[in-house]
Every structure is written in structure tokens, then in C-alpha cells.
Amino acid sequence: MSRGVGIALLLAGAVVVLMTAPLIGPVSLPLAAIADPFGSDPSSRILWQVRVPRVVAAFLGGAGLAVGGAVFQAIFRNPLATPYILGVAAGASFGVAIVARIGIGVVILGLGLQSWSALAGALLAVAVVWVVTKLRPDAATSTLLLAGVSLNFFFSSLILFLQYTASFADAYRVLRWLMGGLGGVDASSVIQMAPFVLVGMLVIFGFGRELDLLATGSELASSRGVAVARTRTTLFIATSVMVGGVVAACGPVGFVGMMSPHICRLLLGSGHRLLLPMSAVFGGAFLVLCDVAARTIIAPAELPVGVITAFLGAPFFLWLLLRK
Amino acid sequence: MAVTGDRPRLETRDLRVRLGETDVLNGVDLEVGAGELLAVIGPNGAGKSTLLRSLDGLQLSHGGEVEVDGRPVSGYRRRELAQVISFVPQTDVAADGYTVRAFVEMGRYPHLAAWSALTAGDRRAVDEALELTETDHLAARFMTTLSGGERQRVWIAAALAQGGTILLLDEPTSFLDYRHQVQVLDLLNRLHCEVGYTVVAVTHDLNGLVADADTVLGLVDGRVEFSGPPEELFDAAILSRVFGNEFVLVAGGRHGLPLVMPARNGS
Numbered sequence: 137m138s139r140g141v142g143i144a145l146l147l148a149g150a151v152v153v154l155m156t157a158p159l160i161g162p163v164s165l166p167l168a169a170i171a172d173p174f175g176s177d178p179s180s181r182i183l184w185q186v187r188v189p190r191v192v193a194a195f196l197g198g199a200g201l202a203v204g205g206a207v208f209q210a211i212f213r214n215p216l217a218t219p220y221i222l223g224v225a226a227g228a229s230f231g232v233a234i235v236a237r238i239g240i241g242v243v244i245l246g247l248g249l250q251s252w253s254a255l256a257g258a259l260l261a262v263a264v265v266w267v268v269t270k271l272r273p274d275a276a277t278s279t280l281l282l283a284g285v286s287l288n289f290f291f292s293s294l295i296l297f298l299q300y301t302a303s304f305a306d307a308y309r310v311l312r313w314l315m316g317g318l319g320g321v322d323a324s325s326v327i328q329m330a331p332f333v334l335v336g337m338l339v340i341f342g343f344g345r346e347l348d349l350l351a352t353g354s355e356l357a358s359s360r361g362v363a364v365a366r367t368r369t370t371l372f373i374a375t376s377v378m379v380g381g382v383v384a385a386c387g388p389v390g391f392v393g394m395m396s397p398h399i400c401r402l403l404l405g406s407g408h409r410l411l412l413p414m415s416a417v418f419g420g421a422f423l424v425l426c427d428v429a430a431r432t433i434i435a436p437a438e439l440p441v442g443v444i445t446a447f448l449g450a451p452f453f454l455w456l457l458l459r460k
Numbered sequence: 461m462a463v464t465g466d467r468p469r470l471e472t473r474d475l476r477v478r479l480g481e482t483d484v485l486n487g488v489d490l491e492v493g494a495g496e497l498l499a500v501i502g503p504n505g506a507g508k509s510t511l512l513r514s515l516d517g518l519q520l521s522h523g524g525e526v527e528v529d530g531r532p533v534s535g536y537r538r539r540e541l542a543q544v545i546s547f548v549p550q551t552d553v554a555a556d557g558y559t560v561r562a563f564v565e566m567g568r569y570p571h572l573a574a575w576s577a578l579t580a581g582d583r584r585a586v587d588e589a590l591e592l593t594e595t596d597h598l599a600a601r602f603m604t605t606l607s608g609g610e611r612q613r614v615w616i617a618a619a620l621a622q623g624g625t626i627l628l629l630d631e632p633t634s635f636l637d638y639r640h641q642v643q644v645l646d647l648l649n650r651l652h653c654e655v656g657y658t659v660v661a662v663t664h665d666l667n668g669l670v671a672d673a674d675t676v677l678g679l680v681d682g683r684v685e686f687s688g689p690p691e692e693l694f695d696a697a698i699l700s701r702v703f704g705n706e707f708v709l710v711a712g713g714r715h716g717l718p719l720v721m722p723a724r725n726g727s
Contacts, residue, residue: 342575345569349566358518359546360542405562
């Protein structure tokens with residue numbers, strides 16, 4: 137398959153998913169609701185105030201996680217390295233769990249404390265990985281991976297501790313949130329998440345060439361003229377801002393970040409100036425699709441979307457890896 | 461033999477490098493003139509690759525000087541240095557998912573601003589590099605599908621596309637079969653003699669790359685054990701001092717030099 141066909145297929149698929157997803161759900165809506173965004177009848181309110189924001193949130197979230205995955209896979213030169221695996225999502229989750237445990241809801245600069253706390257947790261996790269790269273500049277990427285994975289376990293144990301000492305209701309709420317889900321997402325969560333995701337992506341998309349070179353080795357990148365330390369730091373910060381924003385809104389949704397860039401790489405090659413935006417499109421559409429499944433499979437009840445991503449994604453991914 | 465310019469393009473004075481607790485380079489002095497081919501030889505662990513990486517500012521020294529065109533290497537910005545020096549590492553990295561052309565285009569990085577596309581000049585530099593290394597017919601292939609010899613030539617092409625006139629190569633002919641060794645040696649010879657590149661190559665290929673060199677630097681335990689032209693190096697006593705093994709010399713090498721080979725017990 138040529139690259140042009142791959143791009144066209146991905147874009148067309150994403151458009152179809154985005155157009156149809158808001159129309160699917162436990163309540164079937166008349167098509168007339170589309171024409172009436174500000175209408176007061178139930179179907180146009182369900183469509184425009186519940187489902188459309190939710191689809192937009194899922195798309196932004198999936199896109200952010202996929203781009204974050206692509207960045208980490210390039211920097212660490214390992215297809216398993218994603219913010220999720222390396223503890224960034226766990227750090228953000230820890231931030232959210234603390235706020236949930238303490239139980240205070242404060243709004244700062246228009247964003248809930250939960251968002252800021254998730255962001256702080258993500259930045260903390262990235263800071264630890266960054267310090268490891270600073271202290272051991274010549275460390276093998278496997279060392280960085282191990283450091284990140286231990287960090288993931290560390291934050292996970294802190295979350296377990298918070299849960300164990302919490303009341304039954306609080307513990308369940310945190311557990312439910314950790315599964316990832318878009319059930320509570322509305323227009324305001326989209327507005328909270330969008331700046332993080334869009335700013336992060338804008339910064340990252342400017343580093344396509346640097347990511348190509350980093351993916352072939354940091355020393356080679358350096359000899360070709362990349363300011364490696366500064367580039368890495370910038371990318372780490374941009375990624376944690378983006379992932380922190382997503383996790384605050386959707387919870388730590390796994391698998392999208394690892395799978396999306398990998399599939400796009402198989403279809404389109406490794407050039408990051410194309411790979412990054414296409415991973416965003418794929419990851420976004422994929423999470424929208426998973427969310428549709430999450431809210432229809434046992435309708436009118438909902439499944440956490442994190443349950444679906446790997447359930448749908450893993451078999452497909454395995455098939456893709458074993459093909460030819 | 462290339463004409464050597466007045467001022468050295470690369471120079472180290474008393475260069476010292478320590479990795480952890482180990483002194484890898486213990487005061488290395490070298491000078492490479494414009495258009496010169498310097499071969500760096502020595503046993504494994506002598507500090508050859510470290511020296512090469514120091515010349516490109518990839519390895520921090522803890523003493524002494526490294527100068528590129530008369531300026532300390534640490535005073536260059538990475539992008540600026542990349543326009544002067546191109547480094548060809550040992551190419552065991554496969555660069556999955558990139559075509560040959562895309563990979564060579566990455567060499568243009570120091571000339572490109574963020575968000576900008578390649579200019580006509582960039583494309584011309586890439587085309588020239590592909591032609592010079594006789595890899596233009598491979599341009600659409602993926603890097604992972606290349607043979608070892610093709611890959612080595614493509615890595616050199618990417619280095620040439622970078623646009624500098626100093627080439628540093630780390631064991632460019634190791635792990636290649638004989639035909640590909642000869643192709644890479646011929647290419648380096650052409651770049652050095654006809655195009656005028658200044659070349660520093662770490663190598664174990666005494667009869668090939670070292671015989672073609674203007675100057676040879678023999679490193680042992682991070683010190684310069686030998687420095688001089690190949691005709692002086694090709695001496696049983698000097699070779700055994702550098703490599704810690706006896707050597708046999710017979711007539712018939714390149715440029716009227718003898719052929720050298722390590723002596724084995726019982727031979």
C-alpha cells in the first residue's frame with residue numbers, strides 16, 4: 137500500500153468515525169437534531185450537550201495520548217516506551233487520587249484542582265525520568281526504561297495506599313476513575329483539556345526532524361546538529377503537559393499511546409513530520425470508537441473506556457504484528 | 461597525495477578523557493591538515509573511538525584542548541559544528557522505517573529551520589551525496605532492506621549531505637565482505653583525493669585504509685605510541701609495539717608498501 141493511500145484511508149476513517157459517533161448511543165436520535173445545535177428539545181440537547189462534547193473529548197484525549205506515545209517511542213528508541221508505561225500517567229493519576237482523597241474542589245485559573253494536580257503529578261514523573269537522563273547521560277535506553285517502569289510501580293503503590301486507607305466510597309471512586317472513562321465528560325471538560333493538548337501538540341509538531349534524528353540515536357542526532365539535551369527537555373515538558381491534561385479529564389487510558397504510533401509507522405513509515413499528526417488522527421478516532429463501544433455494549437449502563445481500548449486494540453495489534 | 465594546508469583543521473593538545481574511573485585518553489596530541497587522511501589504529505580499548513568522538517565534541521574532555529579550524533570545539537553550537545564536521549558512527553543502527561532518501565535528507569538538519577521544507581539547494585546536496593556514493597539507485601528503498609555495504613555507503617552519503625568538509629568515520633570497513641570493503645575504500649579514496657575532504661578514520665584495515673592514509677596515529681592505552689606516515693609504520697618492531705603481537709611483512713601492498721599480517725604461533 138502506498139503512503140498516499142494510507143493517509144487517505146486514515147483520514148477518511150477518522151471523518152466517518154467522527155461524523156457517526158455522536159449519533160450512536162442508548163437513545164437513538166432523529167437526524168433533525170443535527171440541524172438544531174441550540175434547540176431545547178431532548179434529542180438536540182443529548183446530541184449537542186452530551187454526545188458531541190464527549191466525542192470531541194475522546195478525540196482530543198486519544199490524539200494527545202498517541203502523540204505522547206510517538207514522542208516517547210522516538211526519544212527512548214523503544215516501541216514499548218510510552219508516557220503510560222514510564223509512569224507519567226501514573227504520576228498524573230496519583231495527583232488526581234490525592235485530590236479525590238482529600239476531597240477539596242478548588243478552581244484555579246478556570247481549571248479544577250484535579251487538573252492542576254494531574255499536571256503536577258505528570259510533571260513530577262517526567263522530572264524524575266529527566267533527572268535520570270541528566271545524571272547518566274550515557275545510560276542505555278534500557279536503563280531509562282527500567283527507571284520509568286519503577287516509577288510507574290512507585291506511583292501505583294502510592295495510589296493503592298491512598299485507596300486502601302480511604303473510605304469505601306472514595307476508594308471505589310478512585311478505582312473507577314483509574315479505569316479511564318469519559319462518562320463524566322461534558323463541554324467544560326473539553327474546554328479544560330483542549331489548551332493542554334493543543335499547546336503540547338503545537339510544540340511537539342515543530343520537532344519532527346529532531347525526533348527523526350533522536351530515533352536513530354542521540355549521539356548521531358547530536359553530530360547532525362541537534363541540541364539533544366534542550367530538545368529532550370522541551371519534549372518531556374510538552375508531553376507531560378499534554379498527557380497530564382488528558383489524564384485529568386479521561387483518566388489513565390492505556391494502550392492508545394503505544395498502539396497508535398506503531399500502526400501509523402507500519403502504514404506510513406517513521407518520518408515524524410507525517411507520523412505525529414497522523415498518530416493524533418488515528419489515536420483520536422480510535423478512542424472515539426472505543427468510547428462508542430463503551431457506552432453501547434451494556435447500554436444503558438456504561439463500561440470504562442480503558443476496558444475497551446485494550447480489549448479491542450490488543451487483538452488487532454497482535455494480528456498486525458503477526459501479519460506476513 | 462593531498463596537499464596539506466598551512467593551518468590544521470583539527471588539532472588536539474594534551475587531550476585527556478576519563479570515563480568513570482578509567483583514563484581513556486592520557487594526553488593525545490594530533491594535527492590534521494586540510495585535505496589530509498588520518499588513520500587511527502590501535503588495539504581494542506586503546507581510546508580510538510573516544511578520540512574520534514572528542515573531535516566532534518560528542519565526548520567531553522577533562523583536560524587539554526580540541527580545536528576545529530582554530531576554535532575550541534566546545535565553543536561551537538551543535539548546529540554550527542554539524543556544518544563543518546560529519547560523523548559516521550559504526551552503523552549497527554538500522555534506522556527502521558526510513559527510506560534511503562529520507563535518511564540522507566536528515567543529514568541536511570543543520571541547514572533547516574523548524575517547520576521549513578527542503579529547499580532546492582537542500583535537494584541538490586542530497587542528490588549529489590547519493591551520486592557521489594553511488595547510492596542514487598537505492599533512494600526509494602527502505603534502510604532495513606540494505607546490505608551492510610550499501611548501508612555503509614548510505615551513512616556516508618548522509619554525512620556528505622550535511623555539507624561539511626571534515627569526515628570522521630568509526631571503522632568504516634569492519635563487518636563488510638571483501639567486495640563491499642573495496643567499494644567503501646574506493647569511495648573514501650575518491651572523497652579524499654578527488655573531492656578534497658579532510659578524513660579521520662578509526663580502522664583495523666592496515667593493508668587497505670591505513671595504506672591509503674597520509675598519516676597514521678597509533679594509540680595504546682590512551683597514549684600516542686606512533687605518529688607518522690604508513691611507510692614508517694610498516695615495520696615489524698613498531699607494529700608489534702602498537703598491537704602487542706608479532707607481524708609478518710611481505711612485498712606487494714598498495715603504493716609500494718609491504719603487506720602486513722599478524723604472525724600466528726607456528727607460522
